[in-house]
Amino acid sequence: MANVINHPSRFLHLAISLIILIIFLIPLITFLNNNSLIFTIITKPYFSYYLTSFNNQSHQSHYPWRFSWRNTFINSLEFEGNVNYPSSSSSSNYSNDVSRAISPDFTKCGPVDLPPNAITSPYCCPTLATPFKFIDFKDYLINATYNKYKNNSSIIRVRRPAHLVDDEFIAKLEKGIAIMKSLPNDDPRNFIQQAKVHCAYCNGGYPQKHPFQDQKIDVHRSWLFFPFHRFYIYFFERILGTLIGDPSFALPYWNWDSIQGMQIPSYFTTPNSSLYHKLRHYKHMPPHLVDLNYDILSPKIRTQDQQISYNLAFMYKQMVLANTKELFMGSPYRLGDPAQPGPGSVELAPHNSIHDWLGAVDTPNHEDMGTFYTAARDPIFYAHHSNVDRLWELWTKLEGGRRDYRDDPNWLDSKFFFYDENLNLVRVKVRDCLDTKLLGYVYEEVDLPWLNVNPKPRRTKMQREAKKSSILASKPITKFPFVLDSKVSISVKRPKKLRSKEEKEQEEEVLVIEVTELQSYENVKFDVHIDDDEDMLSDENHAEFVGTFVSLPHGNHGHKSNTRFMVGISKVLENLEAEEDDHIVVTLVPMIGKGDVTIGRINIQFMSK
Structure with a gap:
């Protein structure tokens, strides 16, 4: 180093070389930052880097090419543990060792995406x-x-x-x-x-x-x-x-x-x-x-x-x-x-x-x-x-x-x-x-008047079984997917019946309704009943009514939404005395937005408690 300092020309050459190297590295860093996860993983322990530009849509401006030696790199993914690099942008390619915690940029x-007739900016x-x-x-x-x-x-x-x-x-x-x-x-x-x-x-x-x-x-x-x-x-x-x-x-x-x-x-x-x-x-x-x-x-x-x-x-x-x-x-x-x-x-x-x-x-x-x-x-x-x-x-x-x-x-x-x-x-x-x-x-604690309500069935077991037999005999087999534009009753097979007390304590029997092509801009609501009389449906204070799906108008950037609706039914089946049944009859009742939702599938799963 002393030799370099004693020869100004050498020092100048070294400085020029460093400048050229930096000029070369800047676009390379930008490319890696935008196209690869490797840059983030390698640099995160040592320093933070971010590049932003004026955003006309959100009216935000930031200093470009600002380096921070503190760990505030918000434009990076945050990895923990041993990293396996994904080969594409599909989330299914991530190793279990890679953090997949959601974080907004x-x-x-x-x-935001709003319905066309929204009254706000x-x-x-x-x-x-x-x-x-x-x-x-x-x-x-x-x-x-x-x-x-x-x-x-x-x-x-x-x-x-x-x-x-x-x-x-x-x-x-x-x-x-x-x-x-x-x-x-x-x-x-x-x-x-x-x-x-x-x-x-x-x-x-x-x-x-x-x-x-x-x-x-x-x-x-x-x-x-x-x-x-x-x-x-x-x-x-x-x-x-x-x-x-x-x-x-x-x-x-x-x-x-x-x-x-x-x-x-x-x-x-x-x-x-x-x-x-x-x-x-x-x-x-x-x-x-x-x-x-x-x-x-x-x-x-x-x-x-x-x-x-x-x-x-x-x-x-x-x-x-x-x-x-x-x-x-x-x-x-x-x-x-x-x-x-x-x-x-x-x-x-x-x-x-x-x-x-x-x-x-x-x-x-x-x-x-x-x-x-x-x-x-x-x-x-x-x-x-x-x-x-x-x-x-x-x-x-x-x-x-x-x-x-x-x-x-x-x-x-x-x-x-x-x-x-x-x-x-x-x-x-x-x-x-x-x-x-x-x-x-x-x-502040207050009384919970709902805690022990446990709604009972509206009809007797004999009445329910007679109605269920009639529905199963008269209804054609439902083909999925279907547009929910009117009341529909569907026979759903149970994977297991007569579960023991220990089994029910460990896992909940869950009715899963796959909701596809949901119109995001519209109000949508449908109610769900089990083993009910579809000609005279039960209200919320009876066991046959098991839940409701409610969606408020919001944007989804031009896309229809896919989601799923889940209802726990172990206690419901106990109350309906239906634990030994091979099938249950699920009735879907569109209340708001008829035709604005498609049902992709209905089945029963078991979920750990």
């Missing part, structure tokens, strides 16, 4: 600072600003039923929402900016990571539904608490699964309140009771006592009978998979049903609550989802504890990005949200 946010992308940077959730929990906000690390926020809060709490909630609405339009804490977060994640605003950029992320109808929404309202709650200067502030939960909470909390309907929202169903104001299995085309006319009875029976089926992780939480959704593989029970209803029930009747797609791209513009959205989050917490404790997906690293390491109360962009993982106490909140 946050810098590539683009316009397709631009839901958040404000994005340059240079792009974020903090991990574990650092967020311990950084100085967070501790300063909490003042006391022992503070646990208590989320209370919305119908039990006092005037002081209501005033705080109104103040917080009013401040959020008054913030500058480009402030990530602004109320509409917060609503756009839901729009982007739930309507394909973000692509998956390379090499699956053609796959758009949608957190609905999958195992991401519960953790995404838990984080979403968590940060919303943190922002509210900061804006009103109350570290103990917690969102209320709209306790629509209790008898006293089955109507919209009255303070959300006061016209001069920041909690009021114009785009709601005008006939569903208090004291009208919510219908947890709402049919937007043919609303049921029921007495209050009838509606309460039906709601409680429906809650039992959606919570207690959904006793496996896939039945309750939805199907696995990994890197490279198409979106919306299969929803869980509560997501379909009451979650989707209440969105429909609240949506306005004079907007094209029942905006705002009736569609995911505008739903979070209604302040009641957050009380609604607080209760959905509470039901997840309750479900994990039913029957002494139920298993979720925490044994699957692809679920645990799935990632999202949210802005916090201090305008920091925070990267979170599903594993970070599995204990609400560690997140600093709990739910």
Whole structure:
């Protein structure tokens, strides 16, 4: 080196050589980054690199060719363990040793896909600072600003039923929402900016990571539904608490699964309140009771006592009978998979049903609550989802504890990005949200009137068997696939009958309905019955009614959706005294969107509990 320094010409030659080498390496690095996973794998342990350009669609700009020696390479896949390189972009080519956790390419946010008659803009992308940077959730929990906000690390926020809060709490909630609405339009804490977060994640605003950029992320109808929404309202709650200067502030939960909470909390309907929202169903104001299995085309006319009875029976089926992780939480959704593989029970209803029930009747797609791209513009959205989050917490404790997906690293390491109360962009993982106490909140416990309802059959065993024999004798064999444009009854063979108590404790018998060519832009709903009288079908408070599939209008980038609908039937067959039957008769009843869905197959599977 000393020899080089003593001869300036040699130093100049060396410098020129290095410049030429860099000029040569830049396009090579770009090529590798865009066309191969090898570059990511080799360079990730040492430094981070990203190249971005001006995005006209999302109105975001970034510094090009910016190098970071910290491990913030967001445009890379994150591999763990021994890596086997895939030979193509097909997700089926990935080794089990390669992480397939979903993560949005946050810098590539683009316009979402909306129905043609949507009443809003397709631009839901958040404000994005340059240079792009974020903090991990574990650092967020311990950084100085967070501790300063909490003042006391022992503070646990208590989320209370919305119908039990006092005037002081209501005033705080109104103040917080009013401040959020008054913030500058480009402030990530602004109320509409917060609503756009839901729009982007739930309507394909973000692509998956390379090499699956053609796959758009949608957190609905999958195992991401519960953790995404838990984080979403968590940060919303943190922002509210900061804006009103109350570290103990917690969102209320709209306790629509209790008898006293089955109507919209009255303070959300006061016209001069920041909690009021114009785009709601005008006939569903208090004291009208919510219908947890709402049919937007043919609303049921029921007495209050009838509606309460039906709601409680429906809650039992959606919570207690959904006793496996896939039945309750939805199907696995990994890197490279198409979106919306299969929803869980509560997501379909009451979650989707209440969105429909609240949506306005004079907007094209029942905006705002009736569609995911505008739903979070209604302040009641957050009380609604607080209760959905509470039901997840309750479900994990039913029957002494139920298993979720925490044994699957692809679920645990799935990632999202949210802005916090201090305008920091925070990267979170599903594993970070599995204990609400560690997140600093709990739910006030109330009675669960649905817990032991266990609906009984409407007809006797003899009546059911006679009707079943008649249907089996008169119906032609159904050929799949078929368009569901009218009521249809199908004989489904059971793989095994007369299972022992031990077998039923280990595995749930599950009716699986493959839903194909679902029209994403339309409302779709169909109900499912087992061994019922198709000429006089049972209501929710009888065992023969086993579930409902509900889909709200949303975009799917020009494609029809494929998903599957699953219903646990072990307890149902016990109640129907049908455990020794070789076949069951499944009746599908299209309620909304007749002809807008195709049934690809119906069978019975066994799922581990």
